[in-house]
Amino acid sequence: MMKPVEQVDPNWAWEPFLATAETPWDMGAAAHLMRRAGFGATGEELRQLMARNPQDVVAELVAAQEPESFQREMASLVRASLASGGPQRLAAQWIYRMLNTPAPLLEKMTLFWHGHFATSAAKVEDSKLMQQQNELLREYALGDFSQLALEISRDPAMLLYLDSATNRKTHPNENYAREIMELFCLGEGNYTEQDIRELARCFTGWEIKREKFRINRYQQDTGEKTVLGRTGELSGEDGVATVVSQHQTARFITRKLVRFLVLDEPRAPDDLIEPLADKLREDGMRIAPTVQRILGSNLFFSMSVRGRKVRSPVEVAIGFLRTLNGSTDAFRLATTLQQLGQGLYFPPSVKGWDGGRTWINSSTLLGRSNLIRNLLGDDKTRFGKQGLEQHLTSQGARSMGEVVAYLETVLFAVPLPDTARQKIAQLADSPGAKENRLRDAVHLLCTIPEFQLA
Amino acid sequence: MNNHSLFQLESRREFLKRGAAASAVMTFSMTAPGILCQAVAQTPRNDRILVVVEMAGGNDGLNTIVPHRDPGYTKARPQLAIDGDSVLKINSEIGLHPSCRSFADLLEQGQFAVVQGVGYEQPNRSHFESMDIWHSCQRKGEVRQDGWLGRYLEQSGAAESNDPAALHLGFDKQPFALMSRDVRVPSIRSLSQFRLRGGESPRFREALDQLLESDGDRSGNDLLGFVQASTSNAITSSRRMESSGTMYQPSKPYPASGLGEKMATVAKLIAGGLQTRVYYVRIDGFDTHANQPDAHAALLREVSEAVGCLVSDVSAHGDGDRLMVMCFSEFGRRVAENASEGTDHGTAGPVLLAGAAVKAGLVGRHPSLTDLDQGDLKYHTDFRQVYAAVIEDWLEADSSPVLGGDYEALELFS
Structure with missing residues (x-):
């Protein structure tokens, strides 16, 4: 009945969830969905969800957007928090958003990316830039990962955080090149130190001036580079695209999504991740279809993954x-x-x-x-x-x-x-x-x- | 005998110490609820504790460890020099600042050491930069992702423990020294964070005990088993803190200063049997550019009294051999005083150590007051040699991965 995740058939795992006697679409299942795809729901809300088809509920969660009125309310809260200074005000504003948003999955995914592209106000010390990054993460939270990776690579808060706000031709800064491969896209062991040095050369000329990203042509290394097997006069944009287009990136992101949405432990076997990663590539690295596939799956609703995460x-x-x-x-x-x-x-x-x-x-x-x-x-x-x-x-x-x-x-x-x-x-x-x-x-x-x- | 109430009355350590410790543990584990036995079994008895005191702002080492007989000293400090009659003598040449009475007492008991002339190459005189160097062991421009204590905690497998591997006490930003990728160090503002609220209500307390003792069916889910063990441990810690609130009495009152209060909390946590190995406290204000004498005297008194009190109190409770305190600052100050009865940012300075295990007295010579580098003392001992000794000989771990290189450990312990 409750198969350990290591023994689950990958084909069955990601097929659309079919309620069974063992795993009914009931209050428990709806509560599970709302805990993982959001921040929980009241009994009344759960009863309404139960009356509907689970696939429709998941599709609606994935498609949900903040209504304009809510966006306006949040924009004025953000302005007020920035005016009164201090990142703790900003955090309070985000808490309000999480508590009140009609699009909880969007907020959950924004939090996911905040942990993925981790940037701390303790070092950046500029609430405006931190909030700008937060809005970037929300904009792409369920969007195109390739685009998100490119935007975050040019994000002022990120580059300040990773000491990469200046990148001179003569001294390429390897920090961002390392982290985009190790932590953001590929994972350790999937690139060489030579790849880091070469990718760092692609980022030369990228800098943050007066809180804005710009390219300093005089500091750009326009020579030939070889990153992850691709050779050419690669720019920073080319560098990011090269990393993101690795199949390993799809695997790495898929695995992290599965861990975030489905189970902390045990580690999902590779053959469980692989079919989802393939689909992510087929979908052109768009996050929403993958998240929808995960949340609407047999594995997601199976009893063997309930309670297999520690609440943050x-x-x-x-x-x-x-x-x-x-x-x-x-x-x-x-x-x-x-x-x-x-x-x-x-x-x-x-x-x-x-x-x-x-x-x-x-x-x-x-x-x-x-x-x-x-x-x-x-x-x-x-x-x-x-x-x-x-x-x-x-x-x-x-x-x-x-x-x-x-x-x-x-x-x-x-x-x-x-x-x-x-x-x-x-x-x-x-x-x-x-x-x-x-x-x-x-x-x-x-x-x-x-x-x-x- | 009701073991449950026994546990509330005595800390685990006191309990173990009462004579036939081994047989007591056996009796205990046969009848006590499972959750309490676990706490006993998990604690290795000889875990050593490091308390780090950060003296932020740049402590004036020359007026802390005073070379009062050196003519260069009085010449460079016409206003600020401390005369030989008032220093607390370490030897015929060198003495402690007169407000360091508690340090002098510790020295007399063989529990205090001064490592002189500590610094690093090409000293940086920016507070933040130099502090970051001491915390991370990395220079500006190098990638700084973690601190030396964080790396030590990671390497020592501290993440496995139920209690926090290290604690930072205070309201300020968490010290970079404790940062690492894998081990999270909580910041504790007060002891109340270690007490479960609602415990004052007997019905709540009783119901909670019963809920934790009933194992239910938690065996099928490893994660749940882990959380249950941790919850039991947390409740036990909370009870220990409550009982150390009533049972633990400081052997003498702690000074009513910021650092004194933090040290009192550290002592309570140690007495409560927490498995935490590193405590980090900070005292700010050493940036004495003007009107130094009174301010500096008060700061040194605060450090000396708080450290002295902690060492003697923890000893009085039987844990003296487990405790070592290390006080450092990001740099010393210039040899020559300035025109505002103060001193400006300098370079090398002393590191102060306290505890029963330290080899008491002076380590290394006092830096020369004539052979200067643009008016600043020349360091002769790299701060990483002090860290190496603390890691290798006190915490018993391999220092080179922590320090990012091989540094010859000083002989600091007897």
């Missing part, structure tokens, strides 16, 4: 709030996310967030639990513009038993242990205001190990 701090916080239709003090949340290891606009290194088990240690686990407690106790936190009790009642969860059952469905990727159901239901009998008992119950549920999985 953003997924913990935004997921908790969106699932309970919540809103809160985004600025405070931005600071907490940083403490938990996922400061928005502050990835820890050029390698981005490693994810999986690296999210977890004693200090982050206590921090995650305390985050939920703080959200529940914060005056600014509202659930559907109401208190927790009214919100849960509005979703049909009145008794403590119903509350636990409801939260298990919407919030949990794996079943709760029986003891958890019983113990928490018993809190109903303890003294005190119901709102406080509910908070204890929710906090307890979000402290047990099962909650950390997505």
Whole structure:
């Protein structure tokens, strides 16, 4: 029934999902989709999704765009955060966007690329450039990877971050050449040191002047170069295109997408990745069809990948709030996310967030639990513009038993242990205001190990 | 005997220390809930701890380790020289700044050492640049992706531990020295980040204990098994912190200074049995271009008292042989004072070490005050030789991959 991913048939894996008795299209499946393709959904939203065909739901998620009114609202929030200075304001603005966007997959993918093309405000120290990059990532989040790779290679924040804002003919800077191959496109072992030196020559003349990209003709090395087997008087653009057009790039990006959307571990076998990577190339490196293929697949919905990801701090916080239709003090949340290891606009290194088990240690686990407690106790936190009790009642969860059952469905990727159901239901009998008992119950549920999985 | 409450009353370390440690552990593991045994089994007993104190701004080494008999010293510092009568003597030539009383006490106990004349070739006098060099061991223009401690943590497999491999204490930006690709180091602003909220409610606490003890069916999912072990460990850490809040008493009060408070937190975390090996704290303000005497005296007092208190407190709790403190600054200051009763950016300076294991006294000669490089001291010991000794002989790891080359380790430990 639950085949380990190493034994899955690659053909079956990526075929469109067909609901079966073992793997029905039910609340659990819809919640799984919304956790991975977004930041969770309320019971009411899940019921609406369940009434529809799963392939239609996935297609709609992939096609969703921010409505113009929302874009305008965000643009004014961005302006306000930039005016009041400080990247933490910017992070709060992004949190607001994630909490309220009608296009959650677009935001999830923007976050994915932020970790992939990791650039930190700690070094760039220019909020405007950081936001400009953020908007670039959103524009191409589900777009053409070749174009994204080219744009990011000329992105001022990126080049400042990688000390590549000047590239002189006599001293080609190898940093960006190395990272675009090692971390952005190919992975270690798929290029030589000679390729790095040659690619660095392609980037000579590329520089950032007054916060803008430009090409300094006097510093360009126009000679012949050989990068990854291609020889010619290659420009920087040619260099990026050469790297991106390697078949290895499709494999590398596909593998990372599968890890992000489907499972942290174990590592998916190569023959599972290969057919998807082939399709990505056939699709001209467009991201959206690949993401749609992954999210609509048999493997994605199979029980063997449920709960096989560790929630990132953003997924913990935004997921908790969106699932309970919540809103809160985004600025405070931005600071907490940083403490938990996922400061928005502050990835820890050029390698981005490693994810999986690296999210977890004693200090982050206590921090995650305390985050939920703080959200529940914060005056600014509202659930559907109401208190927790009214919100849960509005979703049909009145008794403590119903509350636990409801939260298990919407919030949990794996079943709760029986003891958890019983113990928490018993809190109903303890003294005190119901709102406080509910908070204890929710906090307890979000402290047990099962909650950390997505 | 109720092992559960026992655990709340005693830290694991205190527990192990009570006489027949081995048999106690056995008794403990036979009856204690699984989660608690694991914490005992996982902790190697002789894990050494490094506390790094960054003195940011460029500490005036000449007025910290004072060559009071050197005529060049009084000549270069007509306003700022500290006279021989007030220094705390290390030997007949050299003494500590008078506000370093706690360091002098440690020296008397054989727990304090000064590595003199530490720096690097072609010194850079920019705070940021020089600090980055000390943190990364890389020069400007070289690719700087990680710091020396980050590389050490990566190499030592610290990512495997349930507790953070290293902790940075403070509100400031995380030190580059701790950066690496694979090991994440949390910044802790206060001990409350190590305490589970809601624990004050007995019903919450009781329910949580029961939930963690029930293993449920977590065996089929490795990731879930891992998170469960980590959660148990986190709750245990939190309980230890609570109990060290009530059970652990500092052997003497910590100074009510910024660094004093950070050191008190470090002591509590150590007493709580955290497996963390590296603690990093920073004290800023050493950029004394003007009106140096009072400011510098206060800063040195803060460092000396906080470090002195930590060393004696951790010793009093039985962990003295596991602790070593290293204080460094990005550069020293010019030999000649300026016209504002201050000093400007210079080059070589002393690195201060404290702990039971250090070979007490002066290491290397005081840099010459006559053979100068454009008015600055010439270094004779590369800072990476200090790091090499700390990595090889204290943390017991291979230093060359961490430092990006072979540096001869100084003999710093007895």
